[in-house]
Amino acid sequence: MRVAEAQLCFNCLSRGHQARFCRRNTFCSVTDCGRRHHPLVHSERRSEQSEVGGAPAATVATAATAAISPNRRPIAFSMLKATLMGHNGMSREALVFVDPGSDVTLVSSKLRKALQLKKGRSVSVPLSTVGGEKRTVATEIEGRKLTNELTGAQWTIVKDRYPHLRDLPLQDVGGEPDLLLGLDHVELLAPREVRMGRQGEPIAEKNLLGWAAKGPIVGRASSPAGIADSQGTVSVHFLMAEEEHRLAHRFFNGEALGTEVKPQPLWSNEDQVVLGHLEKNIQKLDGQPGYMVKLPWRPQVEQLGSNLPQAEQRWMRLRQRLSRDSRFKEHYEGAIQRILTEGFAREIYTYDPSEKPLEGDPRLESGQFFLPHQGVYKNERREKLRVVFDASAQTCGLSLNKVLFCGPKLQTEVTHVLTRFREFKVAFRSDIQDMFARIHLHPQDAKKHRFLFQKMGEKLIRVYQMDRLTFGDGPSPCVAIATLRRTARDFGTKGSLAVESIEENFYVDDWLESVATLDVAESLAKEVDEILKQGNFQLTKWLSNDGRFSRMEANADRRDAVLGVFWDNLGGGSSQGLPDGGGFQSSLRVILTAKKPSWMLVWEKVGSCDNANSNLILRTCLC
Template identity: 25%
Template structure:
């Protein structure tokens, strides 16, 4: 009944207005061709980790790039802008403009100079600390000035409101054979408006050729020829009006005034720089290439950024390429350098021509070690063998674990392995994926080994571990085994030249295969020279990991066939091989049957893929190969690097390719194959979640409002339309919720009360309440308080069940209204309106789960007391294992008599971990130097201390650090401490219970001092004397229980027995100097006495440490992710910090007593005795 009376028609525009209960609705046809369409732009800002970016490039390299690039509207606009605004100066050099997205850019109006100045002063500070770096940095900037690539700006010409200043910094490439410093300009730095220069620049389309295509073309030529452009970016000028957006600040020493400069060339670091440089290189070929046809093709197809990789068939042709390309690029101001080749005659001729033209001298190392720089493909590795050169090929500046190089003397490709140190602890998902993403194999020559890494990535994802979580032992072992074998790949050699010559027959043979884990495709080139010799060379390979969702092997084989067809067409186009010279092989007869029939016969999955295969190739070009002769089987199953080295099938292809006549087999019974795939019957269980409206909201108030609005909509109440909810509506909503709850929980009782008006079910929990239905259909308690002077609501409360979301919300509401009151207060408040079954337990449970109440209770549980450490239970020389702590402050006086000045001093306490003997020192301050002096006095008097325990006080941490620094500076100290050093241990922060031994010693020391000193102030000398006496008293305490026994029995054992052989406060014995004892017997007697002390220590003292006098019950273990309060001794619970447990640190007994907690500002360690776990559970709140 939505449509009501009322309709209006307009014949002019074919619109109809219909009245409804919701209002007027307009319908009809609207002509909107001339209307401007609205645009919706959604922006998602994401922070990408470095590992994510590296992994992205790894997968991008694995993808096919044969499809033609389609320009976006912005890329088209950038191309048009370049064509319209680019011009040349009188020397032929190109002048370009910055391609801004909009004319009125935000970066113009903001202030960027102040930010650049701040960054520059920070750079100055860094350069001031590194003299060598500063000298090289100044050299680079001076080169910019001398070449005219930047110019100073007069103060009168500076317009801060329109210019943009770029911060700059030094980038040191340590992976180079010589340390090379580059100045990098940061055009992504935001100005005061929060906008950077790069935000306003168009990036432009990608113009450089695919690296794989460039290498494939390079392999065609028997003679290789390489070079690179000198400072390619800086050969392109920036228009005068745009140089103001490339300003920098510079001075060569801090005493001078900062000067503003403008960069006058295309600047590395701006978003448009790569496009402008490559586009200008192409423009030279377009403008001047008609006079240099050979060079034009090389410029457009054989450059990767500023690096030339080409070749020729004869030396004369190479010289012609050199001449043409040098002259062509010279027209645009570009200059080539570092010419090199595998042909000595060609490179000799080029050197002579270089010298004649006076274009610079070819770079030759003084030690006859040739180096090739291929700047952006990067580049180079120096080798000590004479006349050997390696070129490292890269697509970016990322340091590769496995890289590809070209060995000039052998004319082969080989692999570089740069493995960082590996520890078991570092084997996390983040570190492993970071390593795998640095495996560089652009043409898939070692695909059988690389595919194992891809499969391992899939395994990591399926385990569900987080980025920095430790992996299980099996995965770590598998990764370490694989990683250790990567170094063997340095022995792989792939010939650069594939044996092609002019007028030679070329054939491409591709193979595909699939397994449960991956599918693959590999291509070999078969050449037949004029003498009839056959050469087979590995060209390119690709692998794909099988989807996580299970797919049948025949369908995976079909995916491999699709991959092979794509790869064959791409490779044939690059190598200019006719399509009829392409042969494809597979060991799957099912795939051959699918390909040899019309796609319309098959299901969608098979039909789509066979259609693509038949679009690329004819069915007659597909043949069958046995699995043992299929090299793609190596890549689909994966081969460890150790086994790959000896796999001739992979590197040389199947043996039948080397025969004069190849038998092209195709099964005869393809049409009779049973192509019905095995049916897999699966059963699905669907769990329907409980979407009750009562469980969607966390407070009763929200639930009442939602229900009230729903009721208003259903009733179409025009009286309250547009008004706030009234109390009447909210009360009716609550009654509706209660009524529905009672119907669901008390179904039988509600039905009987509706029918008969009374309850006859004897087993019902409501029987004793004499329930009845009121006039609103709500069950209430009849009870015995009819005549009491109470409200009707209290005399006949509403009945609520125990387990109901509505009951829970009502209890939550009551707890808040009673200001988080106690149990009885909540019950009394609820009983005024409701009779809840089992109210006491429900209310008690909610009070326990209330976070605010839990914060105020702040129950701290001490974990089960751990076992004593081994140093407490093992005999050792006194003070060999010691603990240290501070006590104080105490007031000391400078001199005796009147007019003295008092100052603060402290007591440094050393305690033996074995005998509990004490050593007390007075220190004048709590700094590191004062402690080190006390530590030297302690060691000098008590002997070497092997292990020292303390808390995390800044004094001790600083002392430990200073000792380590001292060791690193003085080798003699390091050599001494190597055999006799002190190993420092710190207990967890804020954990005095971990240092109970020295805490008890401090307590005992203070006990005596308070009674002896009182309010007196002693000098340093007097305090030292007194502390020595206190030390003697404490070292004379008994270590075991004293038993009243025979007077002749041995005296009670004390720490003094282990120091001097008797208690320090013992009565002097008689002198026996005149007694004639045998010296050897006397020494044996002393040794026996010492040994008896240790025997008594084991029997009497250790047995007293057996009992756990507190913390004898094990409390529940904390869990990672628990929300906790962090106890602070000087703050009330309401001001304690909240945190979340990140890691647990269990002891040797697998009981956690220390946890790592993340707070809102940092990550800290705390004992479990300093945290309070809050009762917060996952629940659905709206």
């Protein structure tokens, strides 16, 4: 169904208003568009404008070339790190890809947002060179990422293999670049000095930005070289119109879902620092179940000043909305009251905003930081509201998230969890209620998680403090998963099915499991529940495809959503309608469908239906 036929806003895809009255100030991110509509309806909007008499839209074509020979040594691209500055004085260390094959310099939209550069096709970015000299680089904004992740190397380790590189100040580089430096700034690319070794060894060039190495490297991903393993592919050159490219991209993404071969993650130095910090600073509470954690702070936390005036401005804007929307106000006050009743937050002090703080006023207390907050509904029916804290709100160029390490991505791939979820006959699921809020913050960290609230009619503003892990902090997912796995190690039996399930079959707070028999399901659910209670994690919303599962709630909706897709589990104890019997049989069943159907997961089981080791294939189909 088209957006216009569904009477949706072209800008935010919501009902009840037109795009010209939409409050969201967003623009299409498709290259060379910039119009006020959602990027997902770019093609539809363009075709509608053409139908009502506008000029026919030109077909946008994309050309690209890729070539990696099989069994070829990995090639490290010329990349280095440089400091880029915005016109407001903000700076950020960025990964620069030196590309002499490009005739234009590009900056990613991610970097544009980080430096708060103005939107537009072109922008100038001040850049600091290795000698402290500042150059202004004229660039163009790229609406999408510049390239895929590029092969780099841990040059601080690799250079020791090559005598001609050992004394050079090379940096560890690799990943998705922030700035693509092209020949339009050839003065920055021109080499001032070159170091070469023997044939087949990498070379290093020194330009105005510093030293950058490139070329073939001996080593694999698991070796000290620290580089990505090269995969053999076929050289391809293609020219494709935009619409055909979108459809092909959608098709092959669906075909590859859950089947990609991904290397084991290589933690960066920063990630290793975070994991080491959490290993030492996730501590068991004395005399009660649960854990307390010290958050992984960057050294810049010492520069984080008071932001009470900014927090007051954000609160006043939110208060105006509450006064206009009585239903939103009711839900918001209820959500705040629940946070206080559950003990997740507590009142610290009150103050009169009309009075200036004098000596001894708690508003002048050092070490406190105030988080703006907003309400987000969990569903389209606007029934359940969650309070989300804005840890990215900046004060003097710094925010809470800027002075926190985010940590590595620890959650298991969603497709792996879903595949194992339908591997055996009896499947069941549950989730942890208020997972983040079950983890206590260290008192010094909690002081940086204060927020303002004031009921209608009250003169004084109340200052509350979140004493639990906060939804909105960058490292919260990493901290929560690390604490969950620590609970399994501390209170589970090493090598047991329960510990393995906690470590492998949770997707953040959702537990999805399947086993061969109902007895095993009951036993495993009991053991995992008892382990997690020791960490103050409460499992709720039990659901199974077997109606005899004792933990399933009486009023549970047996056609429920699982990780954003619908699970049709009405097949009862026969595991999704597979025919009973021990003979060799084949069955093809649609088991998971997206909420907004564009693809389906199809489970094909070939072999004996009673054999737990029979072949299992997960396929995707476009619909």
